[in-house]
Every structure is written in structure tokens, then in C-alpha cells.
Amino acid sequence: MIISRQKEREELLQALSGMQRVFIVGCGACATACKAGGEDEVFRMQENLAKDGIDATGSVVIDEACHIMRAGRDLRHHRQAVDEADALLVLACGSGIQSISSNTDKRVVGGLDSLFLGNVRRFGQYEEKCSLCGDCILNETAGICPVTTCAKGLLNGPCGGMENGRCETDPDIVCAWHEIYERLKRQGRPGVFGRTVAPKNWGRRGKPGRHNVER
Ligand code: SF4
Ligand code: SF4
Numbered sequence: 001m002i003i004s005r006q007k008e009r010e011e012l013l014q015a016l017s018g019m020q021r022v023f024i025v026g027c028g029a030c031a032t033a034c035k036a037g038g039e040d041e042v043f044r045m046q047e048n049l050a051k052d053g054i055d056a057t058g059s060v061v062i063d064e065a066c067h068i069m070r071a072g073r074d075l076r077h078h079r080q081a082v083d084e085a086d087a088l089l090v091l092a093c094g095s096g097i098q099s100i101s102s103n104t105d106k107r108v109v110g111g112l113d114s115l116f117l118g119n120v121r122r123f124g125q126y127e128e129k130c131s132l133c134g135d136c137i138l139n140e141t142a143g144i145c146p147v148t149t150c151a152k153g154l155l156n157g158p159c160g161g162m163e164n165g166r167c168e169t170d171p172d173i174v175c176a177w178h179e180i181y182e183r184l185k186r187q188g189r190p191g192v193f194g195r196t197v198a199p200k201n202w203g204r205r206g207k208p209g210r211h212n213v214e215r
Helices: 010-013 038-050 068-077 077-086 094-102 176-187
Strands: 002-006 021-027 055-062 087-091 107-110 112-122 123-130 168-172
Touching: 010 107, 021 038, 021 077, 021 094, 038 055, 038 087, 055 068, 055 077, 068 077, 068 094, 087 094, 094 107, 094 112, 168 176
Parallel strands: 021 055, 021 087, 087 107
Antiparallel strands: 002 112, 112 123
């Protein structure tokens, strides 16, 4: 899921300066799970903004704010409240914020910062495992991603800073390449250590990304 968190109050108020009425949009998927933009957070945001003299003309929590057409449909259902607002305040990831802005000419203010694609350890505890590089090498690295979990993103680690299996950037972190080596050893295969590592083909991660599933 996309991990996000709310912007600091001061930063948000700065982005909203000069506005008196906002329509608040939340997201029922990732932002809800992160407790950054679900029903509760939309309600609390409404209460907090009122204390700062900004009223909400209305609100909606879209099932998945990143769904462009669904976002457009839900905004149309709240057309009057949207029209009455000076801006739409969106509590969703950057993708969700842009879904909303692609559906309106109104000013759109993002209330969250998007952090990373996260695995869930347990509720409220998220870890980054994949950076969506478009050229996955997990088959060679025993299912451990060095692009993401090595602090330097090395394809040919470990670096000289590794000590007792720990990363030089933070001794609390296990060196990704140490883990890769140990797991490949347990599996009895050389994996990435048995071949020449070609330069990463970053061209496979073209931006902006596009992917159409064939029907
Ligand atoms: S190699 Fe790329 S696609 Fe595979 S897990 Fe790592 S970042 Fe994600
Ligand atoms: S110690 Fe390991 S995880 Fe840390 S930067 Fe070096 S190779 Fe990467």
C-alpha cells in the first residue's frame, strides 16, 4: 500500500491561507489504513480547521481516491458543496490528489505527504521493500531487494562499510547484502554472486509509467 502521513499543521495552514471554505476529500483505501485520510481523519480535520476559521462545505471519502473515474463520479455527487468551496483539501496520497485535480479546475490542496510503497508488518507498522524499479532482480537476490533495502541501493554489495552483518549507515539495520549472501548460501545457490551483474536498466522504469492490461 502507499504509505502517507498528514502534513504538519503550520504547513497545511500556509497552503490554505486566504481560504475560508474547503471541501474535504479522503481516501477509503491506503490513506485510511495509515490513519491519515479516512473517515476519522476527515472529521477531525474538519473540526480543527473550524478552529482556524476555515469551514468545510462538505466532505467525501472516496473508496480509492487514485481511481480517476470514481473520484470524478463522487465529486459530481457533491457538486454544490464543491462549487461553494474555495478549494478542495485532499487527504490522499499524491496519486489520489492528482485524481482529484484532474477532475476539477478548482484549486486542490494536498494534506498528506506520500512516503513509500509499504509492506505491512502489523497494523501501523510499515516497511519499504520495493521501489518499483521496473526491472526486478529478486530472482537473483534470494527475494531480498537491494535496490530498496540497501541504504546505497547497491547492485554489487556488500560495501566496505558492512560490519558484523550490519549496515554502516545504521547499526540497527541488517546489511541487505549480508542477508542476500546468507540466504543464497542456505539455498545452496550462487544467485547474484554467480554472475556478472549488468548495469541496471533504468529505462524499463519509464516515467510517467503507463500500463494497459490486455483484455
Ligand atoms: S528489484 Fe526493483 S521491482 Fe524488484 S523488488 Fe527491488 S525495486 Fe522492486
Ligand atoms: S552496509 Fe550493506 S546495506 Fe549498508 S550500504 Fe553497505 S551494502 Fe548497503
